[in-house]
Structure formats: structure tokens, C-alpha cells
Amino acid sequence: MDIQKTLSSAGLKCTKQRIAVMEVLLSSSGPITAEDIHSRVNEMSLSTVYRTVETLCNKHILAKHTIQDSDKFYYDIVTEKHHHYAICLGCKSMRYIDHCPVHTADIDGFTVTGHKLEIYGYCNKCKNKNSVSN
Template sequence: MNVNEAIAIMKEEGHKYTDKRRDMLQLFADESRYLAAKDVLEALKPTYGGMSFDTIYRNLSLFTDLGILEATELDGEKRFRFNCATTHHHHHIICLECGRTSHIHHCPMEAAAVSAPGFEVVDHKFEIYGYCRECRQTEAG
């Protein structure tokens, strides 16, 4: 996913294109990690000093509903990142310190016999949390 694809999705779904939305999307395009609403506010504050958390949360919710962003919860806080551009099924490892992600190309559901009478699995999410090399080195240093 990139900013132009995200804007096209917004327009196709009948949502307004604004500079604030473009700048929010650009922030996610520039980062390869999950961002919290406070990260978005901090990054956009110099340009949009009066931007509120309500505005940020509304747009994060819209972008998630449109499939532009994906969400997870880290340390009890919802965080967001651009939806993966890959079309193959995969999962993520996520650094608890910086929020960077990497793909896991093996799906644990392939090995798990998940079944329950009358239940049809239609989707699943698998994430592994830990600390990346850079954050571990910073901590040790």
C-alpha cells in the first residue's frame, strides 16, 4: 500500500481527500512500524497545531475500515500501520519497543487442527511480540 493507492481507495468509497488525510497517510508510508494516535499527533502537530485526538481517531478508524491501515494492540494501546502490500498470507513479529514489524511466512494455523462443531473459521491473526536487534542493543548499551 502507498499513499496514492490509499487516496484512490478513499475516493472510490466516496470520502473526501484533504491535506490532513494525505499527510497522515504519508506518515504511515514513511514508517515501517505500528504507530499510536499520539505518534500521529506528535508528527503532525508542527503543521496542524490545532488537530485533535478526535480527528486523528476518526481518520484512523476510517482508514482501518477501508482496509488502508491494519490495527493491533500493544501495551493496551491500539496502534496502526499501512496494510501490507503483499497478497500472500502471512503474519508478523512486532517489536514492543519501537513497533517495527517483520513478516512471518509460515502460518501456525497450517499445523493446528482448529475445529469446533458448527464453527467455520473465516479469518485469523497471529502476532509474535519481542524486541528487535536495534532495541536490544540500545538497551544493553
């Protein structure tokens, strides 16, 4: 993905902050919160991160996700390829599922044009934590 091209075709200036936020999200294994982004970029205040992700969301460069039982927003880059997410209820993290587990559904009289899928559960880290305490 060409970050500069993406920004300029949305009519945005290629500021250092926007590029840094995009780079963090490109290298992430799933949607992350503004706090997560903040901890991975240098020399940027949390409020700048918030402002930057909001700007990018308004231009539909980023998508905003929510997780049940969490009041935080999770951000990732909008791509043509659709993504599915595995959501950990323990540490409230989201990660991409590489393959699409949904096969073209054959529903009588209904034309399927898309689908959304979120899978809830516990990641390896949280699973191990639980089995130790049991």
C-alpha cells in the same frame, strides 16, 4: 498504492489530513500509534489525527492493533498481502516481518485458509539497553 484512489473508492473525500496520515503510514516500518503519527505530520492536532484514523478504520482502509500490556492502539494500512508483526515488549513497538515464517500447514482433515502471527520479544535497541544494565 494510490492514496487518492483508495480514499475515493471508499467514498471519502481526499482531504489533506487523510492524505498526510496515509503517507506517514505508508512510509512506516510497522503499525504506529496516533501519537507517533502526530509527531510525523505537520500542522495537525492530535485530536484531528485521532478523528482521521478512526474514519479510515471505519472504512477498513486502516487496521487497528493492540499489544499486550499497552492500552494504545496501533494503526497500519490494510493491504492484500498479509503481514506478520514483531512486537517489542520493551518499547512497545511493532514492525513488519518481511517474510512469512509459516509454511502451509498440513493438518489432517483441516483446510487452512489463513493464519495470524505475532512474535513477541525485544528489539535491538531494547536488547542493548538490557545488556548494559546487567
